[in-house]
Amino acid sequence: MSPFRGTNGIAFGPDGRLHVAEYLSGRISALDLTTGEIEVIVPVGSVVQSPDDLAFGADGSMYIADLAPGRVWRRDPLGELTLVSDEVKAPNGITCVGNRLFVNEMRPGGRLLELFPDGGEPVVLTDGLPLGNAMQLGPDGLLYYPHMLTGEVHRISPDGGTPELVAEVRSPVAVRFDREGALLILTTGADGEITRISPTGQRQLLTTGVFGLDNAAVDDDNRVYVSSFASGGIAELFPDGRIRQIVPQGLVGPYGVTGVHVADHYRVAGDRKVSFTHGVAADQERLHTTSQYGEVRTDGKVRAKGLSCPLGIAVRDDGVLVVAETGAGRVIAIDADDTITVLAEGLHEPVDVAFDGQRCYVSDEHGVHRIDDGRPVPIAEGLAAPQGLAVRDGELFVVEVGRRRVLAVDLTTGEIRTEAEDLALSPLETVPRALHVHGMPGCPRGFAGLAVAPDGALLVSGDGEVVRLRPRT
Template identity: 65%
Template sequence: MSHRRRNRPSPLRGSNGIAFGPDGRLHVAEFLAGRISAVDLASGEVEVVTPADGPLQSPDDLAFGVDGSMYVTDLVPGRVWRRDPRGVCTLVSDAVLVPNGIACVGERLFVNEMRVGGRLVELFPTGGDPVVLADGLAMGNAMQLGPDGCLYYPHMLTGEVFRISPDGGPPELVAAEVHEPVAVRFDRGGVLVVLSRGAAGIVTRVDLFGSGERRIVTTGVAGLDNAAFDGENRMYVSSFASGGITEVHPDGRTREVVPRGLVGPHGVAVDAGGTVYAGDHYRVAIPADPEVVTHELLIFTHGIAADRGLLHVTSQYGDVRTHDPARRTTRVRATGLARPTGIAVRGDGTLVVAEAGAGRVVAIDADDRVTVVADGFDEPLDVAFDAGQRCYVSDERRGAVYRLDGGPSVSVVDGLVAPQGVAVRGDELFIVEAGRRRLLAVRLDTGERRIEADDLAVGSPRTTTPELFTHGMPGVPRQFAGLATGPDGSLYLSANGEGSVLRLSPTAGTG
């Protein structure tokens, strides 16, 4: 079976906090990838400087101190780290809940919390309890010292920007009705720049210390996260939704420095017209070359299925939703499930979901009633139907795929290493065997197996299942390589090891 990429691999698997380091490179926190990379802006070359197997779990923002040390907020476990110029990481604090925005002011260090009722605190790398400067933040995020010596920070939920003296005092509102603010920055001329986390990529510029004029430009970069200005006042932005690094001109024009792409992907689906959709954590994306298109910022999209003009998605954080691409509306079908992952649609329109955290497969009918189809699994990850409406479910922990016939589940294939995505085409079952990085084909009539493709760019299964919530915030989702069948018989696979979707086409004499 021949295969080709629907989109280019992603150099940055999401890009969050960014800051220039002492070496002149732009350092990028990759929250989902659990690593920090450095970008040479002249060449676009990306180097991983803090790998995913280090002490940082989910780096979200970063700043550099006067001695060249890098300070990093590790959002999910609630830690703040110092990485010294030699590359040695030490823990600064674990007393901050959901730490996000971070700023260095001389030798002083400040962090805020991305939660309702959050705090802005000063931390002390040499020891000492945090000192609270402000509380009641409506989800803080990226902040910076302004020309007037005050710290500026957003309230993400209320569309406001505040400032406060590093020495304390009452916070002061400086900008209201700002579009979905996620980061506050100042350019080299002292103009306040506020980034929007929305789909349009809105940047709001406020001349606080001059005319007071407010100017808005639209960049088209969905899910802006952070910004940094170089010595010549060029503005570079990151995107939590699609990664990459983009230069943004004052009029909103953009220049891609590091290509944006997929931050996952997880599930993949193909509609009747051949449009491919990927569940890409923060969005539903359409993988294409030269650019991945954000169809909708649909936060926490993981599993995905297409049927009769609708998209059905799961979130590993517990819910199932139905999205109408034409109307751009979304309906919640179920909540409170335990890590629902793969999803498929039965012939009668019923949704069938692999509830990995509960070890069962559930059905959701047209009235949103949830019933158990089968249970007793260890870790069911994906589901698929054959032409006879028999359901197949992969169990990653057991290393097997089962068929559900209305009675006890029947083992169809066993001895696998981390089976994940499954799909049926004709009389063959296809399985993404993530532990061996290959795609297997199994004849349903004879049980005969063959390797359809190998050395695939699928991520290695994690040895532990991440917790869904820490301090009330979602953790990092579990990797999941989905699989889907297109109307022409091609298979589409989530190559989550590189951030692409592969199209695998049948070759003569197979299938």
């Protein structure tokens, strides 16, 4: 298990520690690379919601790109947070040139801007960026930044002008310079490739094996460290591409779970392909998933799209897929012809679904319901954030995140008992966080999943791990 649920922007602070932003958990920590000690300096629940990149100014202030709400923050050396701007759409790449602050937008048609922490209107250096991301000032005094969609790296003067194409690589996510002046271009692919371009223009391709590279930082001794949005951890990069894992990788969710599969936000755990997976269900050899982008897929094939934050998914006995469409407050069915039918509506943010034969159960913020003839009938009320559901031996199990426990509901008598308690579950996961990125719709919302393993054990997902609960004897 990793202490980080995905690692995004990283940068060395004035104290020599490596500062790490976690987009999914909304937290920033400082890592002492010598001792391994980690201190949370911007905790979950602060005004910063989804930090994706960070940089330090000459005065020691930290600047934070808060992607989803579209804000840029300043954390002064005393730890006080103040808003720099809420006029940047999907801010991501951020860097400082002395005390000058620059940020770009991770969206189609994005901009690269200079912001003024002490007041003043933002200045647009250039626009039309097809997904900007992590950037840095080069030895030549120009700002270097990637175009993620087109596979290009450009540079521009901090005072504006015409951008110049520098390099073309596949899926660039970040650009950094080492102490020798070499340009490092990180890519998001499964092999964790980094293109190194020396000051003389010589190219070297480094294959790290780190899935989902996100960012890099270079210390005073020219040691390079990399982060991963998809698998977390912090690794040191050697000149030949080998890595030394300093902070272990781990799950960044996880959310939906089956007996053998785990939906880990950016992928199904173990799969080296970014798929933004939230809910997951297995049916013989087929795998069904939901995603933050409103899709339902079977083995990668789109079965439905344009849904409003679909989360939990289950397979009915007749092979029909049933999905909790959280944003629409309903439960839908998708048949073999991909026809969508509404099974129930008027729910309050339904999260998960489960079946006992043909009987369907759904959890929402008000409790757990059985769907009878299109109507949700309460079977357990007064629960604190009920989420994942699973059926075993005539009982319906539910993860009650708000009280960090798993309950069992007898489907014959209605009696409720506690199956397990004091679980590592975060109530903050109950809050949906819409991704208001122009041109990039989505609804990243975590939830604690629940499944029955082949041997009858319950599997509970959440807070970076999957917990196995042995059946009671």
